[in-house]
Amino acid sequence: MPIACSGWALHAPAPRHAALEQDVETDVAVIGAGLAGSSLALHLQKLGINVALIEARQPADGASGRNAGHVQPFLDKLQALKSWPGGGQPFVEYFVQQRNIVYEMCSRYGIDGDAHPGGMVEVAARPVAALQAKAREWAGRGYAVAEVGRESLQELLGTSRYGYGLHWQEGGSVNPFMFTSGMVRVAQMLGAQVYGDSPVLDCRREGERWRAVTARGSVRAHRVVICTNAHAGNPFFPELGRTQYPLVACALATKPLPQSVLDSLNPARVALTQVPTGLYPMVVDGRRRLVTATIPHVGREDDARVYFDYFRSYLHKTFPQTRELNIELESYWTGYTSSSSQAYHEDYAKIYEVADGVTALMNLGTWGNVMGPLLGRHLAQVMASERWQDLLLPLEKPREVANPQWFGFKIRRIMVPMARIADRLNLA
Ligand SMILES: Cc1cc2nc3c(=O)[nH]c(=O)nc-3n(C[C@H](O)[C@H](O)[C@H](O)COP(=O)(O)OP(=O)(O)OC[C@H]3O[C@@H](n4cnc5c(N)ncnc54)[C@H](O)[C@@H]3O)c2cc1C
Incomplete structure (x- = not known):
């Protein structure tokens, strides 16, 4: 679906970035302008390292402009980090320190991300x-x-x-499209070159450097960082596409609700999620809309009505004050997440050493709003100091995941349908 379908993009369209039409040189080529690539570009530039940020479509066009807007300030399954440097403790400590990064960056750089730290x-x-x-x-x-x-x-x-x-x-919500576009704008103000509509087609070594090649130009750089997330099915380094469990998700936004209704329904605008399955995560955005996301039925990804009806039934059942209200659908969109693990909330991001001078930061899973900016900042710090031994994540070689098709099947055909039944029967 075009990014224009995303309710987040509706809020404030971002400027278009022209395609790369020449051969340019820089220190680091960053491929993919989502939360990860944008934060990395901004922080590298801030540390005095020149960047060219190359995006296949326009910044925030991937999962980052399409997510559910939750800013989660905690981690779930810590035992999954045991094999990380220092048993995962240094990473957890950094995460705790940086947990408000979305709000901190909005305030520090003047990014209008409709970021609401409502908890x-x-x-x-x-x-x-x-x-x-x-x-x-x-x-x-x-x-x-x-x-x-x-x-x-x-x-x-x-x-x-x-x-x-x-x-x-702590935590809360953000408009991820505006936040990502905002980071790109700041990176550009700090000196980054930003190219849109420029899918990278090849990434090849040239002596001591690398060249990322697009249809009409190229970027020659000392280092390349690939931040392509679930869009990793690229001709260059195709092994990256096999490191993940991609999953299609969908999201929707209602038309703005009257303030009188919001005064009784979630007046503090806290971000809501249900346990165990989170079928109807919900945020209230700055335009008084309710935004939710779910996993669509197989073959019915485009059927907005189905998921809007589910959500409206949930609202009627959960918030009786909405029963008499004419709640209307404003936007419906789909997007891809990609996880490194099959286990819910063990889907921690990965940093791969793809080749000498080529790194990938990807597979951010379901927590990209905090992980993207946070790991972009961390990786920039490591790259600037050249102290790879300070990396808080293991620097891994791309490794193929087991049974990627089974993952989608399990979630879309078994777990989510069962969760819907349990919800209908009030069992969850
Ligand atoms: C419906 C949905 C709901 C979600 N809800 C939440 C939530 O509430 N909270 C949360 O924290 N996370 C959530 N997530 C997850 C979060 O959105 C992702 O983890 C995050 O956006 C990933 O960021 P990224 O930068 O790695 O990838 P992306 O945003 O996908 O960016 C990758 C970019 O790479 C570009 N690209 C790919 N190939 C090339 C190429 N060859 N050349 C140039 N560019 C290329 C793509 O066009 C894309 O723009 C959700 C995701 C979805 C889909």
Whole structure:
């Protein structure tokens, strides 16, 4: 689907970047202008390293302009990090330090990302041991997180449906399209060359340097960083496309709701997600719209009506105050996530050493809004200092994942349909 379908892009169209039509030279060529590539370009430029950012379409045209807008300030399954440098502790500490990066960058660089640090709520029908343990874990790291019951949730969200939840006072929401475009604008102001409509077709070594080649031009650079996420099915370094579990997701935005309704439905604009399956994650954006995302049925990705009807039924059931309201669909769009792991919330990003001088930062999974800017910043710091031993993630060789088709099948044909049934029967 064209990016114009994304409700986030509707909010504030971004300037178009012209195609690369000549041969240019720079220090680092960054391929792909999503959250990862844009942050990397901005931070490299800030550290005095010149960048050419090359995007196949326009910045934020991939998952970064299409996501559900949640800014999650915590990590889920920490045991998945055990094999990382220092048993994952240095990464967790950096993450904790940088967890507000979205809001910090918006404020530091004057990025208008409709970023709202209203906090997050994870809700469940009844107390969940994993959530209780998570609250203890992150409270121990200094987070303002509280276990809450039905009454507090009613006050916070205007619904009595949920008996238990975690209220995180940090994190919240962002318009990821505006945030990503904003990072690109800042990178450009700092001196980065930015090219749109320029798919990289080849990436070849030339002596000590690399040349990234597009249809009508090329970038010659000391280093290349590939930030192409689920769009990794490229002719150059095709092994990257086999390192991930790509999954199609869809999202939608309602038309703006009256303020009087929002005053009783989530007045603090916290980002909401349900446990265990998060069928209807929801944020309220700065235009008073509700935005949600889900996984579409196989073969029915384009059928906006189906997912809007699901969402409206959820709203009617969960927020009775919406039953008399004429809620209308404003935008519907699809996008691709790509994960490095089949296990939910173990889908940590990867940094690959693809060749000498070529690195890839990708497979950001379902947490790109924080991971993209954060890892872009970290990788820039490592590259600038040339201290690769300081990398907080393992520097891996691309490795093929097992059974990628099974992943999509499992989620789209088994897990999500079962979760919908459980939701309908009030079992979750
Ligand atoms: C529906 C949906 C909901 C989501 N919800 C959330 C959420 O609420 N919170 C959250 O944190 N994360 C969420 N995510 C995940 C998040 O959006 C991603 O993790 C993140 O956007 C990935 O960023 P990226 O920069 O790695 O990739 P992308 O944004 O996909 O960028 C990759 C870019 O590379 C470009 N490219 C590819 N090949 C080439 C080439 N040959 N030459 C030049 N350019 C190329 C592509 O055009 C694209 O623009 C969601 C994702 C989806 C799809």
